Amino acid sequence: MQGKGLIKFFLVVMILVTVAQYLFVIPTNAVEADADNYAQNLTGEDSGEAYRIARASFLDSISDQEVFRLPLIKSYTYQDLKAQQLALGLDLKGGMSVVLQVDLREFLRTLARNTKDPTFEEALNAASQAQQNADDDFISLFGDAWIQRSGDQSLASIFSRNDALRDQIGVNTSDAEVIRILREKADETVRLTYDMLRRRIDELGVVQPNVSLDAERDLILVELPGVENPERARSFLQAAANLEFYDVLNIDQATVNALIQADQLLERRQALAAGQDSSELSATEIVLDTIYATDENGNLLTDSIASIEEREVPRQTAGPLFSILTPNQGNFGPAVVGIAQGNDRQQVMEYLRDPEVARLFPRNAIYRWADAPLELDASGTPGNLYQLYQLSVPRGGEAPLTGEYVTRASSGPDPNGQVAVNLSMNSEGSRIWARMTTEAANAGNRQVAIVLDSQVVSAPRVNGPITGGSTSITGDFTVQEATDLANILQVGRLPARLEIIQESIVGPSLGESNIRSSMTALIIGFGLVLAFMLFYYGGAGVVAIVSLLLNLVFIFGALASLGTVLTLPGIAGILLTIGMAVDANVIIYERVREELRTGKTVGQAVRDGFSNSYSTIIDANVTTIIVAAVLAWFGLGPIKGFAVVLIVGVLASVFTAVLVGRLMVDYWVEKKGDMSFWTSPSKNLFADVNVDWLKFRKMSYGISSVLVIASLAAILVRGFDLGVDFKGGYSYTVVLDQDLTAQELRSSLTGPLNGTPTIKSVDSDNTYNIVTNYLVEETGQIDGKEPQDVVLAALYEGVVAATGNTSLTLEEFGNIESDGGTHITSVSKVGPTIADDIKRSALWAGAIALLGIFLYLLVRFKGKRFSTGAIVALFHDTIITMGVFAACWGWIGFNMEVDQAFIAAILTVIGYSINDTVVVFDRIREYLNNHVSQDKKTMINNAVSSTVSRTVMTSFTTILVVFVLFLFGGASIKGFAFALLVGIVVGTYSSIFIATPIVYDLTDEQEARSVKAPEDTSVSV
Structure with missing residues (x-):
């Protein structure tokens, strides 16, 4: 009674928590109804792009406002309410998903104070190359590359120059210790980048974004359901937001002469390389008049130079630099060196970074391009042209003022009506900004440059000192661009650069189609299972139906509370869970039917049937959880979601079928005095099975050998139709x-x-x-x-x-x-990096799943013969399933490509097959322990015969729901469902005709009589 009271308590608590989880839908729907009405009234439509934009705008505007309150408990914003509900993945709702690689290459350069050490750069490049095909993290790869190239040089000599590292890295610190410190710093940076990216995404205004970190691989997965502007989202995610303020260097005659000399130097170098006589090359002389134009009030016009005098010596062609860079001839501001086409910018910078060329220009000069091309003039030109600015950098090499001093950023119109980003700085930033603007104003004809991510977004003229710590950035922003920039600056710059290595965009129409097909499959599959349980088990079938309904309720509630994103593979996992949840009911009910056939009363049969089933149910479900845990660890995105669904489903099915089911059966039997566990058509099905299963073992070995060899041949000869996940x-x-x-x-x-x-x-x-x-x-x-x-x-x-x-x-x-x-x-x-990573993860997942199952069975069954039989059967099932895919792709009318979903299917087949095998093994162990007077062949044959009803029933119900998934689940899930169908059929066969014969062949007569059952795992209810 005490056990029953505890179960009732947990049942009531789980129901209350789950119901509360579902009740959050009511206020959420009310808010979304208001959004619908707002969008309809604004656009006069109930669909379309304008409607969606208006609706999203309404929801964005109230996302952080309180919309619901639980009295005396908590208040909720719209975002909070959505976080309490099951989110739909991209394949069901549409939207954008990206996998971002944290770029630790630039991070190491920063820690090394941008050293120009060639060995350091070689090691970075080698690590980047190795990362595409290696399992190790970037820091370890860098360490290996450094050791191979460094000779006697130490890493400490590189990183001890950084003041922030001097308390940890001295000149005598070993390379191994430096690598350990770098790994710690890298982990901190990855975690901080992840945290700041999450804050930044909150500002993007996407409802229910999913952001997760894979710290082992320095990857960040971002899912943005319903996002309608992928380009904006892409820029928002990758922008480093490195804000810098510089003084400018106005171009003068010395700058012009330096440009001319640079062009001539490069031209002579090209001529020499081509074997030409460079003495005949002529030059262009440009004389700059430094009187700048002013307006009628005498104010400086920063976009115009009054005059440039140009004197040319005849010359056939411009040199390498002037052929792609047009010098400023009075059309642009005094800090603009010249203009160039967008695709020529990199080459111009390479010329200017040339050591011989760089010596011609002021030592404190650096060059940065404008962030946007020039606007078209009336004739439609100049086109894709960018301005190159000459900036002044202090002796330390860093900008005098950075975004770290910004305390607040917002967007809005400036006094001239332009869209601007308004900044407020802390006291130190205000002091530096006042000094910079004072010096610029006193110097006359001076600008300051505002640089974001190494591009000049604005270069305003300074009329006087700005001492209040406030300023604004204008730069031809749209309202959305200004808002995004302000949000990024408000959150702060990312500690490390992010690179998109995988991206997926799904349209809403495809998502709606997937939802319809998935719900059809779910409803039909669930209905067929319920009908079958009623037909086969009668009154006990009603208990099974209630257990399954509770199972679904708890699954959806648990997934919502865990913040799981439901995807198409996730729905497949729920369907599979329904099929496998029946397994626990079938094991119990079949055992009860056996006890009833021996003449026991219903009460005795129920008690013995449940208690004798616990060990089998635990073994079968633990092995499934091992596989699901491996999938959750190695999988990305939808596959990880599938694994979580599988784990939650297994736990919920054990609770509802074993514990809650026992409560319901006991209540029924105590109140009514009876309960049916069969109907007239099903009463004697599989009741008197007596087959010499082991007689077929040599035949089954032969058949399986042929199938395995044929499968291996198909894999080696035809190979697989690799999906984009694996080949990039x-x-x-x-x-x-x-x-x-x-x-x-x-x-x-x-x-x-x-x-x-x-x-x-x-x-x-x-x-x-x-x-x-x-x-x-x-x-x-x-x-x-x-x-x-x-x-x-x-x-x-x-x-x-x-x-x-x-x-x-x-x-x-x-x-x-x-x-x-x-x-x-x-x-x-x-990208190729993530494709290789997915392939490695798939191999590791398979290997670790098999090893985990082997070790569990080795401990659980106290002997390698059971583990060996199970692992051989699993290899058999896996090879044949993969062989079918290798042999059939290309001529079957649906997609059979090998991708992450296929790997999930293979691991699920492994989990299902071992589930089936463990049930048979459990009964074999029981017979070997309790029927010692019989020879081992008779004992094992009888054990297998006693499990045939359970094997047939479980396989039938699972195949039923998977077949429905195959028929109605949509194109993107057919390959997954087909792999499961093949695997379930082959797995059911191997449990009886491969795994069991191996146990027989590895067990001698004396050993058969010494098998001991594990300690009692029954639960007292």
């Missing part, structure tokens, strides 16, 4: 508005994408998945465009050529929000 590249799902074959599309795309893309038909009409590795390793801009924009334009060009639809615009094609016409519904990018 860009992946697009494209919907066409006309009939077109994959070959026609492939032919038109091969040229623009600089190679043959992989094209697969998706299960809906005229929908194709297109994968290309074009520019996937490119990180810098190409002709002023981001690589993903160049790839999209190439894809658009090929699609237009294939369809002949010249009226289709690039904007329409790339609009994932569209619900008609030819357009992209989803896009993802996986």
